[in-house]
Amino acid sequence: MASDIWKAAINRRDFLRGGAALGLGGAAAYLAACGGASTGAGASPTPINYAKAVIDGDLEYFNWAAYLSPDLIKGFEKHYGVKVHETNFDNMSGMLTKINAGNQYDITFPTEDYVDQLVRANALLPIDHTQLTNWSEIPAYFNNPWYDPHALYSVPYALWTTGICWRTDKVPDTLAGSWSDLWTLAPKYSGKIFLLDDFQEGLGMSLLRLGYDVNSGRRDQLDKAVTEILKIKPDVRSFVSNEIPGLIDGTAWISHAWSGDVYQVISGASHPEVYRYETAKEGVPTGNDTFVIPKNAKHPGTALKFIDWMLAPENATTNVNYFGYPQVTTTGITAFQKLIAQYPFLSITIDQALHGLREIAPTGAKKQLWDSEWTKVKAG
Amino acid sequence: MTPNRLWRLTLAPGALWLLLLFVAPFGVVIAVSLGTTDILGRPIFGWYPENYQQVFDPLFVPVIVRSVAFAVATTVLCLLIGYPVAYMIARYGGRFRNLLVVLIILPWFADYLVRIYAWIVILGDQGVVNGLLHSAGLAGDPPVVFVNTPFAVVGGLVYDFLPFMILPIYAALERMDPSLIEAGKDLYGTPLQTFLHVTWPATIQGVVAGAVLVGLPAVGDFATAQILGGPNTYMIGNLIQDQFGGGYWPFGAALTIVLMAMLSLLMIFYLRSASRPAEARS
Numbered sequence: 210m211a212s213d214i215w216k217a218a219i220n221r222r223d224f225l226r227g228g229a230a231l232g233l234g235g236a237a238a239y240l241a242a243c244g245g246a247s248t249g250a251g252a253s254p255t256p257i258n259y260a261k262a263v264i265d266g267d268l269e270y271f272n273w274a275a276y277l278s279p280d281l282i283k284g285f286e287k288h289y290g291v292k293v294h295e296t297n298f299d300n301m302s303g304m305l306t307k308i309n310a311g312n313q314y315d316i317t318f319p320t321e322d323y324v325d326q327l328v329r330a331n332a333l334l335p336i337d338h339t340q341l342t343n344w345s346e347i348p349a350y351f352n353n354p355w356y357d358p359h360a361l362y363s364v365p366y367a368l369w370t371t372g373i374c375w376r377t378d379k380v381p382d383t384l385a386g387s388w389s390d391l392w393t394l395a396p397k398y399s400g401k402i403f404l405l406d407d408f409q410e411g412l413g414m415s416l417l418r419l420g421y422d423v424n425s426g427r428r429d430q431l432d433k434a435v436t437e438i439l440k441i442k443p444d445v446r447s448f449v450s451n452e453i454p455g456l457i458d459g460t461a462w463i464s465h466a467w468s469g470d471v472y473q474v475i476s477g478a479s480h481p482e483v484y485r486y487e488t489a490k491e492g493v494p495t496g497n498d499t500f501v502i503p504k505n506a507k508h509p510g511t512a513l514k515f516i517d518w519m520l521a522p523e524n525a526t527t528n529v530n531y532f533g534y535p536q537v538t539t540t541g542i543t544a545f546q547k548l549i550a551q552y553p554f555l556s557i558t559i560d561q562a563l564h565g566l567r568e569i570a571p572t573g574a575k576k577q578l579w580d581s582e583w584t585k586v587k588a589g
Numbered sequence: 590m591t592p593n594r595l596w597r598l599t600l601a602p603g604a605l606w607l608l609l610l611f612v613a614p615f616g617v618v619i620a621v622s623l624g625t626t627d628i629l630g631r632p633i634f635g636w637y638p639e640n641y642q643q644v645f646d647p648l649f650v651p652v653i654v655r656s657v658a659f660a661v662a663t664t665v666l667c668l669l670i671g672y673p674v675a676y677m678i679a680r681y682g683g684r685f686r687n688l689l690v691v692l693i694i695l696p697w698f699a700d701y702l703v704r705i706y707a708w709i710v711i712l713g714d715q716g717v718v719n720g721l722l723h724s725a726g727l728a729g730d731p732p733v734v735f736v737n738t739p740f741a742v743v744g745g746l747v748y749d750f751l752p753f754m755i756l757p758i759y760a761a762l763e764r765m766d767p768s769l770i771e772a773g774k775d776l777y778g779t780p781l782q783t784f785l786h787v788t789w790p791a792t793i794q795g796v797v798a799g800a801v802l803v804g805l806p807a808v809g810d811f812a813t814a815q816i817l818g819g820p821n822t823y824m825i826g827n828l829i830q831d832q833f834g835g836g837y838w839p840f841g842a843a844l845t846i847v848l849m850a851m852l853s854l855l856m857i858f859y860l861r862s863a864s865r866p867a868e869a870r871s
Contacts, residue, residue, distance in 0.1 A: 302630070302835025309631050330629045400734060408835075445820045447737045458715045572628050580836045581648070587823045587831070588652045 259337035260502070260509035267292040268511045271304070271314040276367075276498075277519070278531035285518050291511060300407075300450070301570070308332060313505050315512040318498050321356040322570040324363045327501065333362040334502040340513050343520035346538035348559050355567070363499040364516050365537035367469070368562045370495050371410055372488040374456060374466035374474065379483075388418035388489040392441055394463055399444035403455055403464035406448035408583035409568040410494065411438065414465065417492035423566045426575045431582040438586050448587065453477065456484070472533030472548070472555055486554045495557075495565025497537060622842035632838050640843040649828065656825040659739070659814075660807035663746040664754075667803045668796065670747070671754035675795075676788075678755075679762035690759065693752050705745055705816045712736050737819030745813040753802035761795025762788075801859045805852050 270282070274297040282293050296314070298304040301323050308317070308327075319327060327333050338344045338360070351365045373390055380398060384390045391414075395402060404411060413423040415434035425431060446461060455461035456474045466474075468486065475481040500519070502512045518524060525541035535545035535557055542559065549555040571579045622641070624634045678689045696704060711717045712735035719732040735741055769791060773783035789796075811826030818824075825848060832841025 300835060305629055306834075309629055326628055330627070332629070442820050446734075447819050458713070460714045576630075577837050577840075580832075580840075581643075581646075584828065584831070585648060588648060588828065 257335050259335060259340070260513060262340035262513035262517060263510040264289050264291060264514055265510035266508035267294060268508060268515055269294050269296070269313060269315045269506070270515075271296045271298065271307070271312075271317040273297060273299075273318065276318070276532055278524075278528045280531070281519065281524050281528055284524070285515060288518070289511070289514060293515075308503055311505070313507050314503055315506040315508045316500060316502055316515055318366060319363075319501055320570075321354065321363075321497050321499060322568065324499050324501060325356040326570060326572065327503075328357060328362050332504050334504050334506060334509055335361050336364060336502065336513070336516075341517045341520065343517050343522075343538070346520045346522065346525070346540060348537065348539060348542070350559065350563055351537060357499075363501045364520070366498040366500050366519075367532070367534040367536050368495070368497045368557055368559075369534060370468045370488050370493050370557050370561070370565060371405075371414070372466060372468065372486055372493065373463065374452070374471045374484060374486045375463045376456070376459075376483045377485055378480070379459075379462040384485075384487055386487050386490050388414050388491050390487070390489075391463070391465070392418075392437070395441040395444035398462055400446050401460075401462040402441070402445050403447055403449050403452050403461040404438070404445050405452065405465045405467075406450050406587075408579055409570065410465065411448075411586060412579060412583060413494055413566075413568050414489075417489065417494075417566070420491065423492055423494060424569045424571070426571070426578065428578060428582075431578065435582050435585045435589075439589050442586070442589070468555055468557055469532065469534035472552070475552060476533065486552075492566045493561070494568050495562050496567060497562060618842045618845055621838055622846050624839050626838060630835075630838065637839060640839045641847070643840055644843050644847050649825075652823055652825050652828055655823070656808050659743055659746060659822075659824060660804050662743045663750065663807045664800050664804040666743070666747045667751050667754035668800065671751055671799060672758055672796070675755045675758035675762055679759050680767075690756070693755055697752060701749070702812060702816070704748070705813055708741070708745055708748070708817055709736055712741060736817055737822075739818075739822050741817040741819075742814045742822045742824075745817045746807050746810060749810070749813060750803040750807055753806075754799035757798035757802065758792060758795040761792035761798075765791045797859055797862055801856065805855065808852065809848060 268285075268291060270293050272295070282295070285291075286293055296307075298307065298317075301320055304317060304319060305323065305326075308314070324333075341364070347360075347365065351360060353359055354363075354365070357363045373384070373388075375384065379401070380394065382394060382397075385393070391402065391404075412431060412434050415437050416425050416430060417423050419430070419433055419437065421427075421430045421434070425434075447455070449455060449461075449464075451470075452461065452464045452466050453470050453473050456464055456466070456471075457478050466486065471484065471486040475484050478484065500516045502509050506512055519528065519536075520538050522538070522540035525536045525538045526544040529536050529541050529544040529548060533548065535542050537559075546556070570576075620634055621632045623636055623638065624632045625637050626632055674693070678686055678693075682689050709716065713719070714732040714734065714736075716735070718735065722733060723730070765788070769787050770783055773787040778786065808824075809826045809829075811824060811830040814822045814824045814827055815830075818827075825844070829841050829844045829848070832838060832844065
């Protein structure tokens with residue numbers, strides 16, 4: 210895959226979408242693999258066949274690039290005498306496409322709304338918490354999260370919020386802690402603004418600003434949200450999947466941004482003190498990534514061992530210091546708070562995560578509506 | 590086995606190749622374009638011709654116009670750059686001809702994406718060109734905005750496809766009998782007249798071939814616009830790619846079929862125009 214070349218430079222949200230580049234051939238292989246699609250709606254209630262946490266082979270690992278400490282991967286290999294074969298996806302849809310195509314991964318990292326979809330499509334293996342010696346590290350809420358009742362199929366990984374990042378040296382204005390800041394500042398900083406190239410984040414932000422539901426399914430509301438984005442589009446330099454390089458090299462002074470990415474900007478910039486991040490009073494999109502084991506995993510035992518390895522307190526600390534997101538374990542969150550002590554604007558607590566707004570991946574007709582509305586933004 | 594049969598057998602690998610890697614996937618694309626999807630976005634076959642109605646939504650008119658405009662600009666620029674290059678190599682390359690052709694192809698040994706990303710390093714706000722402008726005291730703060738503009742996309746496309754223009758023109762020029770040019774001069778033609786009445790008509794097939802090889806892929810390209818483009822460079826390739834990378838596959842497939850139909854018409858035009866001089870000769 211061409212995208213492997215960019216591993217080092219690319220963050221979790223990036224999308225070269227190499228998979229799509231395979232084009233027709235990929236579609237054929239995909240359909241051949243599925244043998245015509247099956248529709249699995251609703252989790253099956255058949256007797257649960259839990260995997261045991263025993264090493265049963267090398268780990269097929271499928272994640273965003275650079276979204277987990279490489280030292281921990283090496284450590285896992287050494288500790289258990291197995292190999293970890295890493296494959297990366299560039300966005301959630303790319304992840305889903307590869308799973309759908311019948312690729313066998315032992316562990317992957319969907320966001321919560323995609324866990325919900327995968328569970329409903331009966332695509333995940335149930336996880337027995339008694340197989341995880343470090344399960345007690347998981348905060349209470351995540352024993353029964355909204356996207357996965359009784360945490361039967363997923364283990365929480367990392368929390369994020371979405372907001373606005375800016376450079377105080379270039380933008381001395383006082384921001385209002387509102388999505389409207391993008392609209393207010395757009396004319397003055399024309400050509401220095403990035404928006405995230407993500408249909409849920411883009412439309413969601415505009416919907417929130419208008420006082421609508423972040424997951425609105427109403428065409429009139431979405432139309433208005435699109436019209437509003439089109440107003441600032443002439444001032445937008447680029448729609449990006451990875452806002453980090455532009456914020457570091459000065460292409461962008463103001464960017465729609467993910468909280469953890471802002472930490473990566475700060476840790477990569479020569480003047481870390483100039484960066485600020487705010488969340489909006491109209492609503493803060495919040496979410497978390499998870500560990501899951503796909504149903505067709507060949508080595509679920511190793512996958513369970515790997516999850517347990519990641520939950521271990523010292524490893525969670527190492528990981529948080531590497532990627533700048535709060536890993537959802539008691540120790541991970543403490544480590545995160547220590548990490549961002551100098552940057553209080555990056556703070557995110559479990560409580561915020563619980564009460565933050567959830568962007569729910571639309572499906573079916575609603576998904577088509579959202580896609581076409583986002584196309585209006587991109588094509589207009 | 591008669592020699593005739595043996596010859597026919599040699600067609601088998603090619604035919605198999607086309608069948609496996611073109612006809613079969615194309616059938617799948619058609620099937621997907623008429624289907625729908627399940628909750629995970631996996632295609633389900635069926636009869637949903639409305640996927641095609643969506644293609645003709647006025648929303649996409651600017652995308653199609655933009656793609657065609659970019660492709661035409663790319664083709665014209667490739668011709669303006671490519672023809673003189675091919676001419677110089679064919680006429681004055683001497684014993685270095687083959688080496689020069691290899692040098693033109695050489696950058697294409699590196700991955701396509703790597704080469705496009707290289708342009709960001711060269712043209713970015715903090716790139717090489719802005720660095721030079723800055724040290725020359727010409728610009729620098731604010732830097733000249735090259736990337737994220739339509740110019741960057743067309744420039745990238747020209748760079749991507751230039752060899753596909755140079756090579757057919759070079760081949761046509763090489764096939765051409767140089768004594769024709771001598772004859773043109775003997776008839777008191779100025780260099781321009783000689784070019785317009787002798788060289789250009791003799792190489793028009795190469796030019797048309799080059800235009801097809803450059804224009805068709807340029808219309809459908811997405812990576813250049815995605816990497817070098819900005820908010821106003823969304824092409825039909827990006828639209829299709831967004832459908833397969835998370836959007837609605839049946840719509841992406843329908844778009845693909847319609848785009849292919851449009852490009853096939855252009856291809857037919859090319860094949861007819863290419864076969865005409867051949868008929869005239871025979």
